[in-house]
Amino acid sequence: MSIVVKKWNELAEVKAELAARDWFFATSGNLSIKVTDDPLTFLVTASGKDKRKQTDEDFLLVDAAGKPAEETNLKPSAETLLHAEIYGRTNAGCVLHVHTVDNNLISELYAQNGEAVFSGQEIIKAFGIWEENAAVRIPIIDNYADIPTLAREFANYIHGDAGAVLIQNHGITVWGRTAFEAKKHLEAWEFLFRWQVKRLLLQRAGLPVG
Numbered sequence: 422m423s424i425v426v427k428k429w430n431e432l433a434e435v436k437a438e439l440a441a442r443d444w445f446f447a448t449s450g451n452l453s454i455k456v457t458d459d460p461l462t463f464l465v466t467a468s469g470k471d472k473r474k475q476t477d478e479d480f481l482l483v484d485a486a487g488k489p490a491e492e493t494n495l496k497p498s499a500e501t502l503l504h505a506e507i508y509g510r511t512n513a514g515c516v517l518h519v520h521t522v523d524n525n526l527i528s529e530l531y532a533q534n535g536e537a538v539f540s541g542q543e544i545i546k547a548f549g550i551w552e553e554n555a556a557v558r559i560p561i562i563d564n565y566a567d568i569p570t571l572a573r574e575f576a577n578y579i580h581g582d583a584g585a586v587l588i589q590n591h592g593i594t595v596w597g598r599t600a601f602e603a604k605k606h607l608e609a610w611e612f613l614f615r616w617q618v619k620r621l622l623l624q625r626a627g628l629p630v631g
């Protein structure tokens with residue numbers, strides 16, 4: 422099996438799992454997986470598709486600049502530049518972007534702080550952090566309509582081979598060394614977002630949550 426086919430299958434599996442979670446509303450979301458390092462190429466979702474559907478036109482191979490690396494009628498994701506920034510600056514192997522109601526609410530609630538901070542949750546261990554009472558923080562950036570501008574701002578928050586950024590009233594972009602790690606981190610962030618939104622509502626209702 423060629424490396425492209427192997428990576429295609431791996432990304433298709435992650436895409437199906439995120440689809441099963443109903444995280445691809447209204448064609449939103451984009452995913453990618455690195456295929457080669459030198460030269461850098463990665464498979465990225467084709468733009469504008471319903472990512473819940475599985476077809477043989479789901480992904481296309483692009484280069485370090487996010488341009489198609491081979492002849493195709495498909496258009497790479499509108500947000501391919503963000504993926505390219507991550508692969509160009511880190512050893513990440515996979516990038517996942519989803520829009521959920523909870524990640525949008527958290528991005529709006531904490532936008533003025535420039536980040537959202539979470540602590541006191543066992544699931545934080547999914548980030549490989551084992552200290553008691555550890556806190557995790559996710560930066561929140563403005564949602565520029567101009568993608569090169571968004572990618573430049575986003576690049577300021579790419580600090581390692583695994584990470585995540587919330588784009589205000591838009592969605593989350595998560596990356597990891599492997600597809601497994603990226604998906605694990607995405608699920609952990611979405612757990613924390615959902616927990617916090619529910620917690621705030623329960624607090625508001627006067628229920629005894631911390």
Ligand SMILES: CSC[C@@H](O)[C@@H](O)C(=O)COP(=O)(O)O
Binds near residue numbers: 466498518
């Ligand atoms: C209705 S989705 C809005 C898009 O602009 C974008 O944010 C998105 O996540 C999907 O775009 P795509 O070009 O299909 O990757």
Ligand SMILES: [Zn+2]
Binds near residue numbers: 450451591
């Ligand atoms: Zn998006």
